Amino acid sequence: MNVPTHDTTGPTTGPRLVAERHPGGVDAAVAAARRLVTALLRTGDGTGADMDGIAARLDALADELTEKAPTVPERLAEMWRGEGVTRHDPVTGPENALAPPLALHGAEDRSVSGTVTLDLPYQGPPGHVHGGVSALLLDHTLGVDNHWAGPSGMTAELTLRYLRPTPLFEPLTVTGRQDSVDGSRIRTSGEISAGGKVCVTAEGLFINKRLPRPS
């Protein structure tokens, strides 16, 4: 178990297993970027919003950041320093505006769970979550559960079953549990449910190996 815990007082029972959002700095900018991504989709063209002016202001912000950015190898080494939780992944990371983000908590039975409500950026069918987004949330949740429950590794195989459409704009519960460990082969499963009904299930086979961290 190489995932440090951050608090024991989250809304879900058990320790929080993913990075905590800091009150300022890049986490605040990313939280605002998330609002912006959703607002762009919620607004669209033909509403009187000055999209060309907004594009120019966003490009200026991106330019301003790029001037301060280290090289990619330097940044990779920096983001993978230490052995703790990642702050930059596209599911839970407070530094990644793609992440909803999903907060996951560990339970005593070695399962993990979290709650998230998704907006228009995550849409597939009308008013519902994209099937590939459900796969992304579940792949990550199974990986976090492996860290919590015992040996962990990289995804070798993942099977998703879509039982009913997963709604946007409603709280979703995402869970994961490690089912078995046989040598280097780890089997972990999980699901996404809404209103007490299971929408998507996942079964994963993980192999206990890891890519080297950049230095």
Add this chain to the structure above:
Amino acid sequence: MNVPTHDTTGPTTGPRLVAERHPGGVDAAVAAARRLVTALLRTGDGTGADMDGIAARLDALADELTEKAPTVPERLAEMWRGEGVTRHDPVTGPENALAPPLALHGAEDRSVSGTVTLDLPYQGPPGHVHGGVSALLLDHTLGVDNHWAGPSGMTAELTLRYLRPTPLFEPLTVTGRQDSVDGSRIRTSGEISAGGKVCVTAEGLFINKRLPRPS
């Protein structure tokens, strides 16, 4: 086949099957938002970037957009008007900053393919693409191929096999082909490859039904 084609002169052979980016308007703002999301991840804290100021400016932009936004039901009806390609999905959509975006082209043999290079927002293992992001790209590509090849529908089951790590910062080829149609059951497969080597394969079962479009 209810997907209109947009051009026949793309970099990949065959008609483009996903929405074209418009030169201005929301598409330009979203393209700038993508640059910003990547720049935030590439820069991070401790670089001298004024992240709190950037957060305030992004919040102001989000507020400005939100003032112009229609209600969510109005926006849903608007975005699903017509029967063409979507402009807002998280894989190909020019109105969605989460989308890399991936451009897919149809071939005469009824397969589809596209090329995309992914940056830090899509990272899972160090320097490599998140397994769940590969699942997202493939689920969507298989769905687009279904539209191109014949009957299409919603994902019922999706199996991903991860053969080797998928690199960031290198061109990836994403392909899909419809293998069989048996009544309402559609089987479609695809893969992501880099440098000529297959990194991830996907096999999907789709059911020929659709959620109603909001009106």
